[in-house]
Amino acid sequence: MECKITKNNELNVENLKKKIKKRIMIDKSAKLVFLLSALFALLVLGILIYRIFTQSIGWLDIQFLTSKLSIFPEKAGIFGAIVGSFLLMVIVAPVTIILGVSTAIYLEEYSSKGRLQTLIKTNISNLAGVPSVIFGLLGLTVFGRLLNLGSSILAGGLTMSLLVLPIVVVASQEAIRAVPGFLRDASYAMGASKWTTISRVVLPVALPGILTGSILALSRAIGETAPLVVLGIPTLILKIPQNIMDDFTALPIQIYYWTLDTVLTAEYANLAAATIVVLLLMLFTLNSIAIIIRNKFQRRY
Amino acid sequence: MNNNVREIILKNNKKQKKSLDNVMPVIFFTAALISIITTIGIVLTLVFDALKFFRAVPFADIFSTQLAPLAANPRFGILPLINGTILTSLIAMMVAIPVGLTSAIYLSEFATEKIRKRLKPIMELLAGIPTIVYGFFAYSFVTPLLMAVIPGLEAKNALSPGIVMGIMIIPLVTSLSEDAMNSVPNALREGAYALGSTRLEVAVKVVIPAAISGIIASFVLAISRAIGETMIVTIASGSSKNFTFDITKSIQTMTAYIVEFTSGDAGSGTVGYYSLYAVGLILFVFTLLMNLLAQYISRKYREEY
Amino acid sequence: GQTEDEATTGGENQENTAGENQDVEETKLEGAVIVDGSGTVYPLMAHIAEEYMTNVQPDVSVQVGRAGSSAGFKKFIPGELDFADASRKIKDSELAQLEEKGLKLGEDVLEFKLALDGLTMVINKDNDWAQEMTKEEIINMYLSGHYKADDKVLWSDIRPEWPAEEIKFYGPNENHGTYEFFWEKILDEQEMVKTANLQQEYSTLVDLVSKDKNAIAFFGFGYYVNNQDKLTAVKVDFGNGPIEPTLETIGEDLPYSGFTRPVFTYLNAQYAKEKPQVLDFAKYVVSPEGAQRLAGDNGFAPLPAAQYEGYLKQLEAIK
Amino acid sequence: MGGLPLKTINELKDEKKAIFSIKNLNLWYGNDQALKNINIDIMEKEVTAIIGPSGCGKSTFIKTLNRMVEMIPIVKTSGEILYHGKNIFDKGFGVEELRTTVGMVFQKPNPFPKSIYENVVYGPKIHGIKDKRKLMEIAEESLKSAALWDEVKDRLNDNAYGLSGGQQQRLCIARCLAIQPDVLLMDEPTSALDPIATHRVEGLIEELKNHYTIVIVTHSMHQAARISDNTAFFLSGDLIEFGKTQAIFSKPRDKRTEDYITGRFG
């Protein structure tokens, strides 16, 4: 064993002290830079909301919310788009939830660990990464053309459902997985069959998680634009849609067309901004509901 | 004891056919297949018509810089689109990676619990804003701002949508990188702090190297998102089909090409119509590879500890 | 300013017509009318459609698109549309395709000339040199290879006293009748400069030209007249001195006739027979309430009243 | 009880017979054998205690009786378990039916996150009883049998998670009783409870043993000695000794049993 006699003069106290001061300075400045960087998100969010809010002032009123579309900014309203978005959700919600929860139940409760399960799981995570515009092409080709649904609410809704399906599947899987095994055991020990156990014990307990995921999926669907544009929503459509076979316009579509035509009619920018405020409020509400559900039904076992 | 409960139950059990128990798994399995069918649907949709395109257009023409799909003698060089896509994605990454990563470092290594609790919801909010809103923001705020600063910037350009796309992706990079850093065992941090390291040194020399694959996976996913992003570029990049590396000029991405084409002429069986699917297929393959790569990388890093 | 004026006139008209139409209105119709095609005609058609839906048949849904004239015909031929708007006459090739489907122009497909448009060359407000050009100069600058092999044409190539800066050529893309009119009728089907940046949306063109000093574009007069604050129209010299496009100069026998063209809508008469709302809307388009009244507001020169009356008679014959 | 003709307690005592006959039972978790050639008869209307050190296979054994052990996919079994003379491993033997007549109470109370009432009527409901009045009757009766009625009768619609641990365990017992099983399997039913709650549950078990066949796993020698008629001592998967409780506790035949009982290991 060697003695530590070779004294390293670079590591002497004076030297170290000087260097440490410098290092602490660098550390402090880095912290500041990182903080600013983290605050950048806040800044952008602030500017974005401020800009959109101020642009919407004077335009967002009852008349705007309850009127039909118009080429004249003063008369224009987004009632049709609101109804369109709503009816779209009427399709998306049940289709996605039924398909998504069923898939999750299959993966978590029925499938045995094997190639098929892995295939479905990988497939779902990859599906989640497919650009939405590709779903638009799928919708256009399969629902629009092949099934002849055109650019109806049904076609749009089915397209959106497939787009947000992975969100619901993953959230439901997590919720189902989080149901403790001892609850299942209790049910099986009473002579309950598998489906009885799933429907009466597992699903009710997993419900908050499933709901949260479903709401997040809806809020994604409500803001998606590209698939609808690709599906071919007409530029001007005044009629308030009545049923799911009607052609329609939706809030993001309206924002898109008004943004496009801003140079032609400057006030369209205000209409777009006002529509964005409505859209953001809807998203905010949906997300708040999701958070409330999440907090309210936090696990008690 | 009420004696007949047992009898009722036994009687019920005898007549109760277990039909639901036999039917439900089939239903669930079918539902699970839908996701596979969707993928197959996407692939078939794209490949079927893309093949017609590849058969109709010579390979040399496809890999040229000449793109004029509607012209009397149409040209289908895909390079302008790929170039436009890469250009905007690069700009986006140049915004998203530094800001996203440093934010993640801040949140994971510097911030107190309190600050973290306040900043994270803001990130989540930013992540939840629809892309069309970012598109509007790019067009109505960022582009005019940039034009005031950069002379010669065209009203539609690659820079503005690139930057806004970057902003849009920041939360993704931040949250995934932060997850990766959080999974670095605290023992490593302690080891470094005990040697007199500052927070920065711990972050840069210990945490980031240990979390590097997770961080890189987040970058790859972010690139994939940027490549697939549609509305921002459609609104703000101006759909010029020129092959240019000049970010002040108008360009077109693959996604924007699809939107432009479908909002004009998506009606018929021309080569131009098939080109839509060819571009879609290339886009699909691009993003799929990116996603698989990200999954592969992040699976690797999970194995490390 | 522009749009507000338009809006208020729109509003007044609406009150008037509302009163008049109450007598005319017979039956309440419903269903959809699907219109697509020309982006040039779009503002006029959208305006007509909106008036129709607000004042005449509130339960009918008229959907108006603006994919471009050629794109419109591509949807019209297989029967996806009730109306195809067009800023050019239907081509023989398109007619042939219609006939393949058993549709004859004049019987199953009716052509209505709606108004006259003046193709307008627009430049940036800051462009103080190219405010007047001869027709030849315009043709030459857009011709591929005329000035430069790589088509990077400078203003000074056209006139030496103009700045030595590269011209940015813009125009609508090949989906649009306006492009075809320009290419066929003005460039005489010679190749256009490769540097031209062709766009799907007219709004994008307006935006680009309004923000680029060296830009030049061509499109219908309507898109210029509604954006006069952002654009300058080039006065074109057809041989008799520079002519500014205005509603007074656009017309077949008027000074701007060199760049004047009619705009159309094509009706699928079979659908008009089957669907009363299509027929009714067609009548409204050609009625005095329709194109005739609203053309001016949207930057078109109206046709003589007799022409519209003829169309109305043609439609009345359908049933 | 349940379909069998009612007899006086004396008659029953005389006619006692094996409700479960376990023959050459072996059980593996993957390649690890957890039960080795077990032979036991579980006598009707008696309490059988299962004792043994941790990991010896007590839980595994008791879970085999209602085939809950099959929930773990890697489990393999051989041998026979005759229940009322029929092999429960037979293809034709429905596990739902088995579990309907063989109730189980777990170590940790596991009520459903539902109301007290819903917990108790869960079994009757899934087995097809829908009549509200009938269900209420069953709930009251079961809660009374589980010595819980007085404590909860005014809050039947409250969530079961609001109950104390001991109350929850009694609720789980009531939930079992509601479908009137023949047999109650109990896996250390008091080990997660505090002493007072343990006392209450133990008292309840002593009540129940008059009406049910009970198989109880326990770590407490006192509990085993006090409650059970028969005791089985397991050691690393082997059944070391089985017999009358009194006999086992007073003069165990096997040295290991004695060591265990006197607290020398385990």
Add this chain to the structure above:
Amino acid sequence: MGGLPLKTINELKDEKKAIFSIKNLNLWYGNDQALKNINIDIMEKEVTAIIGPSGCGKSTFIKTLNRMVEMIPIVKTSGEILYHGKNIFDKGFGVEELRTTVGMVFQKPNPFPKSIYENVVYGPKIHGIKDKRKLMEIAEESLKSAALWDEVKDRLNDNAYGLSGGQQQRLCIARCLAIQPDVLLMDEPTSALDPIATHRVEGLIEELKNHYTIVIVTHSMHQAARISDNTAFFLSGDLIEFGKTQAIFSKPRDKRTEDYITGRFG
């Protein structure tokens, strides 16, 4: 060390003085007090062992000496720790500086997921030494001092995770030594190791105690008795007894110390 004039070992022995003087130290995790009014002097170039049952505050105490305990946000302290006469809790006292001269070895070996070489030179590098040759020198010296050199000299660029547990722990010690600390804090440095590795690390510590002030937490009475000069016995946050190791192990003043040492509890 570090700036102090070099003296011969004999001189040092004579002049021994407290390198750490802990005065009235209290420490709370939130509202739970984990250290109660501790007063100890840690003598220079001596080994101080900290013993006591689990949860008594040993780790807390040792982590307070290099202020690592502050990594837990809820920690509050009162009192003074004088290091070379200066209070380490003072505003002006930099923790980086403190930790540079007070090294720490953890219970579980925690090398960085880097090469062996990079692990050792981590400290010198962050302290601004860039010269490659110099770094290599330091690495060699430190690895030799940590009795690891011979085992790793041919694989310095291999990942440290490829080493065995005992090697990893010695690597962590080498990593500490590379910045030439005055004091080494060791929190049960051998408890995660197998007997052979423990033996090697213990041997190393016995070597090191000639050159460093060492504070070592240990569960092993043998270890404490063999290695240390002084021993401190903690019990639920209180310092029960502190003194010469020999004295404490031969005739503890406090009954509780005796009970603990003789293995009667803990």
